[in-house]
Amino acid sequence: MTVRKPAVKQIHLAALPHSHSHSRSRSSGESPVPGVDNTTVWADPRAKSQIEFASFEHLARTAERGLFDFFLLAGGLRLREHKGRIHDLDVVGHPEAITVLNALAAVTERLGLAATVDATFNEPYETARRLATLDHLSGGRAAWNVVTSADAFTGANFRRGGFLDRADRHARTAEFVAAARELWDSWTPEGVSRPFAHRGRHFDIAGEFTVPRSPQGHPVVIQAGDSAEAREFAASSADVVFARHGTLEAGRAFYADVKRRLAAYGREPEDLKIMPGVTFVLGDTAAEAQERAAEIRWQQISPQNAILTLEQIWGVDLSDHDPDGPLPAFDPDPDPHPDPEPGLMQGGVEVADPRAIAEKWRALSHEKGLSIRQTVIEATGRQSFVGTPEAVAAELEEFVRTDAADGFILAPHLTPGGLDEFVDRVVPLLQERGAYRTHYPGTTLRSHLGLADPPTEALIP
């Protein structure tokens, strides 16, 4: 099939509501989503349920109306805790991703449906089967956002328990994805099933897969993360990579680096789409947009959240500090890992170098005369795209045109209405610029993303 390439590089769009439950964000720069872990504003009167199906239906239908490539659901596996108590400040509680996506397949027709599935506390056979089933039931719209769990804290909910060190975690994930692909390849397109056997360091499994080859052959694989291992894994195995780089320059550097790595695996640059997670705030004027952005930040960082954020860096109890007062005068605990201090949040932010961050924040606070809450607001994940719909459309287009990204995963700050304004006001402008599709080119997520189907020549028995 020959595809006529549009004159202007096309933008891909996706949505990630409820980014709060993504437990892998790090203040060290690996955060796949902006902000700490509280980007969803719940205090706004327009904020509705984060668990009722109606909310997901609204978001997914809006994303499909906006011709988005896919809708991504995050999925933490343990509620975050702070000082041994359950964290109570942010939106918490979410449905199991694959199950909701199967239900959303009934109320959408083209939208890709992406589930976050942890490779540390799941098994390849069951995961491959559930994803292949989603691909069948949705007519070829399934995707898998592969993540790894970092800690024994999460493991306390699972038979396997415990945790894996960093290197093993990545090795298990890579082997997990490879094993899943072996299972998906164990049926030929003609419906012939052959026994599989996979023996590796982490998995020794064999038998017959129960699901025939699904419409996409392999569901789309999405990979989050920015470390060297993550980049290498993305280059070798992912269809979409999901990382965040705030500036055009940082985005271009990441883009060039990851695309360059593809050749080593016999892949072409267009075989992997780079879609950073971003936020947006719109206004009728630039000033209004800035004002709204500031309001949102103020809502996201409540006084209690400001203190909590500091405690995650300082590693000690700071509940006696006034959020409207100055930063602590003393230095943070230099090494709260691997045995976290009681003050550190578990299942939340992993702080790379607390002292360096503290120094930076103190300088910022001193320079601008900011309180604790103002400093946290100023220093942590600002909204990525703020402006009039025209300005935001132009900026998004520039990122993609100049190879800082292939598209974006939008994290709205409101459920369920947070995408409406973007779809109604920005999407038409992108279309006018010729930078965005006016209809879905096909029925499968692979076709939306312009990805080839996985080869089947090797599958003929």
Place this chain on the structure above:
Amino acid sequence: MTSSTGRGLLHLAAAVDQPTVFDAGSYVELVRLAERGVLDFVTLGDTFARPGPDALAVLSRVAPATRRIGLVPTVTTTHTEPFHVQAAVATLDWVSRGRAGWHLDVSTTEGEARLFGRRHAAPADTLWQEAGEVADVAARLWDSWEDGAEIRDVATGRFVDRDKLHHTDFEGAAFSVKGPSIVPRPPQGHPVRVVDATEGQARRTAARYADVALLRVTSPAQAAAVRTELRGTAEEFGRDPDTLRILACLVVDLGDGEHAAEPGWGSPLFGRRRELGGGGGGPLGTAQGPRYRGGPVDLADLIAVWHQAGAVDGFHLTPVEPRRDLERLVNGTVALLQHRGLFRTFYPGSTLREHLGLGRPANQYAVTGGTS
């Protein structure tokens, strides 16, 4: 609308299994048909041992396309993670607005064990004990969020009241789970748990944890005996036996049209021959379970007779040819039972628990004041 004998309401369920069908449309069609028959619920079997889609996924896909009927997938407990299983079942309850059930089953073969490579096959009794632990921890996790835990209190900046969230701290023989769940308490409190109570340890697990027990028996006398035993065991476990619904499983083959498989089957008297399952019209013991072959009218008689005798609370029917037999079941058997005033003509409630006449369970942490 209780039956004239004073027995409880008649409950009917049907299997919508279609081996090797992976297309959503045909499941939606079958479940809508069953819903037109006002059945309590549909089941969809699942196993890692032979081809078939993930059953919970299929019924999640069906949920938004239906309105009232209960949706009961099989989800096995041997190689799966209890924490994931309870989250998925709770989510099915959320997406169906209170219509989820869960048919627990175990994986006994070495072949299934090899697919996971984590443990060897184990005896069924051991696995059923483990299934009981999974049922137990699932209920605790469903309770780990009290109703109303989400407070959205702007004044104190708290989204949830952490005093209404609870660690489960479950320590079983096979696994432990810290909790709480990641999914808020589902609409039904506890989705409906279904267990096939035909054999061995499964019967004890059913008596202790099931809301619906399935029996594969060929006579009402057998059914009544097991029912008495199940209710007795349930009571020993401290349960009110009236919170357990007992359904007889029947594979139904309605392919022979209207003719009666055995003349005179409509008689309310039980012949010895029928109790032994020897007649062509009564259920016949087969490898797939008791099987009925005949017309929809005689099936209605059989259902009415067993139910009025107090042998069972209802039936779980597995059509041998789903499209054909489910259609005959709904338009023939169910219509006749309705006509005789033995079966409902509309859903009086909206949740599966309401269809089954089961209350919404109290939260064990709220009741005992368990600590977070």
